[in-house]
Every structure is written in C-alpha cells, then in structure tokens.
Amino acid sequence: MATITIDHLVSWLEAFRGKVADQASYLTELDSAIGDADHGTNMARGMTAVMGKLSDKPEAVDAYGKTVGMTLVSSVGGTSGPLYGTFFLRLGAAAGAVAELEAGEFAAALRAGFEGLLARGKAEPGDKTMVDAMGPALDALDAALADGADLAHAAASARDAAAAGRDATEPLVARKGRASYLGERSAGHIDPGAASTAMLFEALAEVLEGALGA
Amino acid sequence: MKKLINAPENVLADALRGIELAHPELRVDHTNRVIYRATPKDHxxxxxxxxxxxxxxxxxxxxxxxxMLDAACAGEVFTSPTPDQMQAATTEVDRGAGVLHIVKNYTGDVMNFEMAAELAAMEGGIEVRSIVVNDDVAVEDSLYTAGRRGVGLTVLLEKIVGAAAEQGRSLDEVAAVADLVNEAGRSMGMALTSCTVPSAGKPTFDLPDDEMEIGIGIHGEPGRRRVPLASAKEIAEQLVEPILADLDLGSAPGIVMLNGMGGTPLIELYVMYGEVAAILEKHGITVARSLVGNYITSLDMAGCSVTVLRANDELLSLWDAPVETPGLRWGQ
Structure with missing residues (x-):
C-alpha cells in the first residue's frame, strides 16, 4: 500500500509554490475584477516563505502542518492567510506525530483541514469562495478511494473536481469576502481563491502521479 | 504606473522607515511592522x-x-496585517487594564484579529475586546454580504475612544464608548478614478472620464452603482441622503467629516464640504464639529466620503479633548 511521506508533502507545496508564482499575475487579475488585486502576489510571497521554512525538513506531519500553517498566517495576510493557514494547521493536528500517512489517513487529514477552513471563513457552498473548489475536490478524492482507486488516481479526480468547482464559481454572485460588496456585478468572474485552490490540487495530483503512479 | 517608490515590494518597509524618521514621537518595530508611541501610556x-x-x-x-491609539499594525497595501503582529502589539501595549482591538469590518481584518485574540487567550493574562466598525451605508444587502464595511467612522471612533482611554476609563467603559460611536455613525463614499496598487502596477478598475462610482469602499473595490459624473452639489446629495435615510439625528448635534480618498485636491474637498453642510442645514441638522481633509484614503484614488456621527455632550467633550498624533493634533 502506497503511503504519503513528509517528502511527498513537501514536494506538493513546492509544486504549489511554483504554480502560484508562475500564475501570480493571473490570480491577481482575477482578484482585481472582484476583489482587491493582491491574491497572486500574496500567495506567491506566502509560499516562498513556506518553502524557506520547510528547507529544515519537519519530522512529522503535525510539525509540518504547524510550520506551514503559521507561516501562511503570518506571511500571506488578507483572508487567504488565515484560511489556508487554518487548513494546514488542522491537517497537521489531525494527522498527528507520524512520518507517513496511508491513503485514508491522508484523506481524513485533508478533510479535517477543510472543516477548520469552513469554521474560520463561515462560507457555505455556492458563496463563490475557495470552498467551492475544495469541497468537490475532497468529495471526489473520498469517492475515488472508496471505489478502490489508488491515491494517484484519486488525486487526479480531486484535481478535476477542483477545476470544475473553480469554473462553476464564474456565474455565482459572491456572498462572502470583498467580492460580496459587488452584488450582482460579481457574477461573470472566476473566484480567485477557488482558482488558487484548484492549483493546490493540480500540484497534489502532479506530485502523487510522479511518485506513486504507474 | 508613475509612483514615488523604489520597488513595489518595498513600499511598506520604506514607508515605515520614513514614518519613524519623520516622527520621533513614534517608535517602529520593523520586524513586526507595528507603530507604537515612543512614550507608552500610564500603567x-x-x-x-x-x-x-x-x-x-x-x-x-x-x-x-x-x-488616540497606542499601536497600529500595518499590513501590506490593502491586505490585513497578521495575527502574530497583532499579538506582539497586544502584549506590548498592555498596561494591566486590558486591550481594545479596533477592527474595520473586512473579512480579512476580522479573521486575523479573531486569530490574534485566540492566540492571546491561549497565552493568557491579557483581556482583549474588539470593536468591529461597520458604518458604510453603501452596503445595502448586509444579510447577503460580509456586512457593512468599516470606513470613515473609524477615524472619529479612534479619536473619541482614544480620549476615553487616555482618561483612564476601564476596558468595559472604553468598549461601551466604542459601541456607542459605532452605532451612531454612518458613511458613504464615491470615486472619480480608480487607485493603482503598487504591486499590481495598473488601475484596479476602469472608470470612463464621464462617469463616477458611488458607494465605493476604501480598497479600490468597485462600488455598487456607476452613474454619470455630476456637479459637486448633486454628488453631495447622493452621499448625504443615504446617510440621513439610515441615521436619525433628531435634534442631536453632528460631527461631520468630509474625507478625501487621496487623489483629490483640498480645494475640491472644501467645495464638497460646502455642499454637504448646506444639505445638512436644510435638514435642520446642527454641525457641531467638522473635519475636512485626507484622513482615510485609498492610495491615489480621486473622490471623497462623508461621515456623520450623531453626537451628545459626552462625545463632543471626548472629541475636543487634546490629541497629538501625526494625523490629528489639537488642544494640547
């Protein structure tokens, strides 16, 4: 049975950092349509800080989650800092002081992170937020694993569901965050938080396909 | 983009250095990006x-x-500061009587201050309260949004609550004054142009020469209505009427602020204030105190906002109390 190691978890975030850095201006452009034009730069800055901290490799997943979460909270700011930060803090706390996670344990840790994010942001599905990408992604991951898929294939399903969730935010009217002040005018734009969340799952699928795939 | 900067990513750090050099009465913690009084308040x-x-x-x-304030935590441009900054500031300014966090109602600010309060509670020892300022009448559907934004009233609240804290009132009393001000004040803003965030390098939104945006916030987020450009008198009506529709002053005196968004000359702000004062007079409202200038800005945005606070003798006396800050200074 394939397991997720700290190395995989670190590679995941290195791939995520690469994506938000490469596409920082795309994320910022999405944000300038319905927000305050800083999502790309903030995420790129935060993930660079995270990778700096992770160069001193944590020994267990809880320490990994704490390092990543606190670094995001302190370096990203805005709403993305507390939301992504809470996600990784809870993910680490749920996984505990272990160096490896089996597929089901990893899925449960992701789910715990998501629950934390929901509690922090108080957003519901359909509010046009990152929840609309992450919720479907985790549902797809759980469903694929339940069907007996391996983690690499399950991550690919999660990636596709996150991308579909991201695209589905376009017609929605925002009900949370700064975009909500636009009312109907927020419709017709992809939510930047959902877009960066889709990148998080693209990165996960890439790393797991490379490491665990056929 | 034409700006007086060295590099977009260094704007905040460079500005904090300038603030420290310009104001010896302030002290800047550059690591945590917190501005303090050089001489702390009494125990x-x-x-x-x-x-x-x-x-x-x-x-x-x-x-x-x-x-006024004991500390201000500075985030990146238009980005909330972070819980670690707020926690450092909370520990530093605590004089044994507790700390009040003054938070403008934006999702990011509220979440970060909330995490800071949780961290402070975990460490224990310091009693922390918060006031979330939400005075923006431009937000009509507050049930379906993140609620009314905190805008101009924040300036008036920091002045009035600051005077109450300076007198040595308890945390309960200071928080009660903050609640009172927040309930009794409303604002409405408009923009003639967008602003340009240094790291983005171009205007946040496009606004044609013959149009204006009514009901803007303070972050270059577009407002609720885009309408044809109008005279100062008509603009004043579009700002003041929604405020008065939402705030009953009765026979109470008002404290009124006409605030510039950063890119509008003072002479235009006075033109606007003249129109605002005339409308208020027509409604039978006595303006007891007024403030005209750039106090809560949105980078280089052209435009203005109006804030009206329903005052009473106590609020007026706190407003008149001495203040000595880079932004407001009187009565010492």
Whole structure:
C-alpha cells in the first residue's frame, strides 16, 4: 500500500509554490475584477516563505502542518492567510506525530483541514469562495478511494473536481469576502481563491502521479 | 504606473522607515511592522490597537499618539496585517487594564484579529475586546454580504475612544464608548478614478472620464452603482441622503467629516464640504464639529466620503479633548 511521506508533502507545496508564482499575475487579475488585486502576489510571497521554512525538513506531519500553517498566517495576510493557514494547521493536528500517512489517513487529514477552513471563513457552498473548489475536490478524492482507486488516481479526480468547482464559481454572485460588496456585478468572474485552490490540487495530483503512479 | 517608490515590494518597509524618521514621537518595530508611541501610556490605562492594510494613510499609523491609539499594525497595501503582529502589539501595549482591538469590518481584518485574540487567550493574562466598525451605508444587502464595511467612522471612533482611554476609563467603559460611536455613525463614499496598487502596477478598475462610482469602499473595490459624473452639489446629495435615510439625528448635534480618498485636491474637498453642510442645514441638522481633509484614503484614488456621527455632550467633550498624533493634533 502506497503511503504519503513528509517528502511527498513537501514536494506538493513546492509544486504549489511554483504554480502560484508562475500564475501570480493571473490570480491577481482575477482578484482585481472582484476583489482587491493582491491574491497572486500574496500567495506567491506566502509560499516562498513556506518553502524557506520547510528547507529544515519537519519530522512529522503535525510539525509540518504547524510550520506551514503559521507561516501562511503570518506571511500571506488578507483572508487567504488565515484560511489556508487554518487548513494546514488542522491537517497537521489531525494527522498527528507520524512520518507517513496511508491513503485514508491522508484523506481524513485533508478533510479535517477543510472543516477548520469552513469554521474560520463561515462560507457555505455556492458563496463563490475557495470552498467551492475544495469541497468537490475532497468529495471526489473520498469517492475515488472508496471505489478502490489508488491515491494517484484519486488525486487526479480531486484535481478535476477542483477545476470544475473553480469554473462553476464564474456565474455565482459572491456572498462572502470583498467580492460580496459587488452584488450582482460579481457574477461573470472566476473566484480567485477557488482558482488558487484548484492549483493546490493540480500540484497534489502532479506530485502523487510522479511518485506513486504507474 | 508613475509612483514615488523604489520597488513595489518595498513600499511598506520604506514607508515605515520614513514614518519613524519623520516622527520621533513614534517608535517602529520593523520586524513586526507595528507603530507604537515612543512614550507608552500610564500603567492602569486601556491599550488601544488598530491596524489594517496599508494605503489608507494617515490611518492607522498616523493616529498613534497622545489621545488616540497606542499601536497600529500595518499590513501590506490593502491586505490585513497578521495575527502574530497583532499579538506582539497586544502584549506590548498592555498596561494591566486590558486591550481594545479596533477592527474595520473586512473579512480579512476580522479573521486575523479573531486569530490574534485566540492566540492571546491561549497565552493568557491579557483581556482583549474588539470593536468591529461597520458604518458604510453603501452596503445595502448586509444579510447577503460580509456586512457593512468599516470606513470613515473609524477615524472619529479612534479619536473619541482614544480620549476615553487616555482618561483612564476601564476596558468595559472604553468598549461601551466604542459601541456607542459605532452605532451612531454612518458613511458613504464615491470615486472619480480608480487607485493603482503598487504591486499590481495598473488601475484596479476602469472608470470612463464621464462617469463616477458611488458607494465605493476604501480598497479600490468597485462600488455598487456607476452613474454619470455630476456637479459637486448633486454628488453631495447622493452621499448625504443615504446617510440621513439610515441615521436619525433628531435634534442631536453632528460631527461631520468630509474625507478625501487621496487623489483629490483640498480645494475640491472644501467645495464638497460646502455642499454637504448646506444639505445638512436644510435638514435642520446642527454641525457641531467638522473635519475636512485626507484622513482615510485609498492610495491615489480621486473622490471623497462623508461621515456623520450623531453626537451628545459626552462625545463632543471626548472629541475636543487634546490629541497629538501625526494625523490629528489639537488642544494640547
């Protein structure tokens, strides 16, 4: 049975950092349509800080989650800092002081992170937020694993569901965050938080396909 | 983009250095990006902290000093500061009587100050309260949004609550004054142009020469209505009427602020104030105190906002109390 190691978890975030850095201006452009034009730069800055901290490799997943979460909270700011930060803090706390996670344990840790994010942001599905990408992604991951898929294939399903969730935010009217002040005018734009969340799952699928795939 | 900067990523750090050099009465913690009074308040007084994204200067750092804030946490431009900054500031300004966090109602600011309060509670020892300022009448459907935004009233609240804290009132009393001000004040803003965030390098939104945006916030987020450009008198009506529709002053005196968004000359702000004052007079409202200038800005945005606070003798006396900060200074 394939397991997720700290190395995989670190590679995941290195791939995520690469994506938000490469596409920082795309994320910022999405944000300038319905927000305050800083999502790309903030995420790129935060993930660079995270990778700096992770160069001193944590020994267990809880320490990994704490390092990543606190670094995001302190370096990203805005709403993305507390939301992504809470996600990784809870993910680490749920996984505990272990160096490896089996597929089901990893899925449960992701789910715990998501629950934390929901509690922090108080957003519901359909509010046009990152929840609309992450919720479907985790549902797809759980469903694929339940069907007996391996983690690499399950991550690919999660990636596709996150991308579909991201695209589905376009017609929605925002009900949370700064975009909500636009009312109907927020419709017709992809939510930047959902877009960066889709990148998080693209990165996960890439790393797991490379490491665990056929 | 034409700006007086060295590099977009260094704007905040460079500005904090300038603030420190320009104002010896302030002290800057460059690591945590917190602006403090150089001389702390007396033991037993309530500490007042505010903070938020940068780009609204003089708010908040320019309101640190005697009679107003004890510390201001500076975030990146238009980005909330972070819980670790707020926690450092909370510990530093606590004089044994607790600390009040003054938070503008934006999702990011609220979440970060909430995490800071949780961290402070975990460490224990310091009693922290918060006031979330939400005075923007431009937000009509507050049930379906993140609620009314915190805008101009924040300036008036920091002044009035600062005076109460300076007098040595308890945390309960100081928080009660904050609640009172927040309930009795409303604002409405408009923009003639967008602003340009240094890291983005171009205007946040496009606004044709013959149009204006009514009901803007302070972050370059577009407002609720885009309408044809009008005269100062008509613009004043579009700003003041929604405020008065939402706030009953009765026979109470008002404290009124006509605030510039950063890119509008003072002469135009006075033109606007003249129109605002005329409308208020027509409604039978006595303006007891007024403030005209750039106090809560949105980088280089052209435009203005109006804030009306329903006052009473106590609020007026707190307003008149001495203040000595880079942004407001009188009565010492």
């Amino acid at each position: 037993g007084t309530v500490g007042l902290i505010s903070g938020g994204g940068s780009g609204h200067e003089p708010l908040h750092g320019g309101f640190v000093g005697f009679g």
